[in-house]
Amino acid sequence: MSDQLPAFDRLLLLLLGVLLLKVYWARYAPRLRRRWQWVKVRLPQRWQPGSPKDCPHCCQGLSLEPRAVQREVAPYVRCKNTRGRKKAISTGGFACLNPHCTYFGITDEQRHALVGNGKRGVRQDIQHFRCQSCHKEFSCRRNTPLYYLKTAPDRIEMVLWLLAEGVDTSVMARYTGHADSTITRWLERMGAHSTVLHNHFFRGLVLTFVQLDELHAKVRTGVQWPWLALDPVTKIIPSLHLGGRRQEDAYALLHDLHLRLDKDCVPAFTSDGLRSYFYAITAHFGSWFRPERARTDHWHVADDLLYGQLVKRRRGYRLTFTITRMLWGARPVFYQLLTEHGCKRTIQTAFIERVNLTIRRGVAPLMRKTWALAQSPKHLLLHTQWWRCYYHFVRPHDSLQLPVPGRARGRILRTPAMAAGLTDQLWSVGTLLKKPLYPAFPG
């Protein structure tokens, strides 16, 4: 009997202890969780850097499509008979599309063999060209989104313009009287055209800073995450990826960005506290080396790589605390780089957060609490691609304006593409719509 009582007491005490802990946890759990988060983000990080062997795209050897480069061909005017009528129609920017022709893909008016060959079309005058070398005939609309469309280009231009300014496709269908599917087809054609144009221009870039972020987006089939990389200096968005919020999506974004940068360019990165960025960045900026007496190559992350994170912790919609941490490189070096470029000495993602607002205003399916959901991820991606092309080439950016030399008033409007040195003028939606894009030459 004397042995049983203490055991009973112990059990009672244990139960009492569990009960007290439960009451305490029920009352103070949110505060305890917050304290633990606060401590956790300050603990020294020991993350192992990634390597190209972890990136599925590097393993598959994915690279950009080769750029269409003008070959060195003798000008056609030198080869042909000098007699005959002079060329009256400008053919610059267009090219012969016969892959067996010597002048295939040559857009230079002084070198190719194109001449005007009359205008066709029931409702509109569509210029046709003929190659004097291979005698093939082409419409000026080949390789543009307008090919085989009957609607007037001005109308398509207006619709695309408004779709890049946040108007919903169903609103456009009601306003113009065209079917929803027609407007969606125009948008998808323009999205595909924008992707080719982006691949043509955005490569060999030299960037100092890159900010990374991902957005939550709903489509009819589920949730998608558009991932963005932004250069805060020129405001260009060199890389865009649509997918889930997993490690492979971070690899996809960084793989694309790495392909578009110059071979020796290693930018300074900032992002939010998502761990996937760390593995994706360290896997793409570095080189292989073989240590002495080793049988396999080791991955060495670039010495000049800088990567800082701004970690935000929220409770509901309320921001509880933020901290900054350097995950690669030294903080003073990062701050010195920021000072040299006239930026604030802090690790921040303000510029990409601002672009997130712009993209949400510009692409109707990305607006918050919208009913204009995209039908599929592919549709959302093409709409976003078109918006990005519009943002790069057509829409002047307020923070990129320059003063007019010698004048106190007036401003020179610039687009992100102009700031990055990819073009020297503002483009219009019509220019983008009518610009034919040619494939890379075989071989």
Ligand SMILES: [Zn+2]
């Ligand atoms: Zn890769």
Ligand SMILES: [Zn+2]
């Ligand atoms: Zn030809």
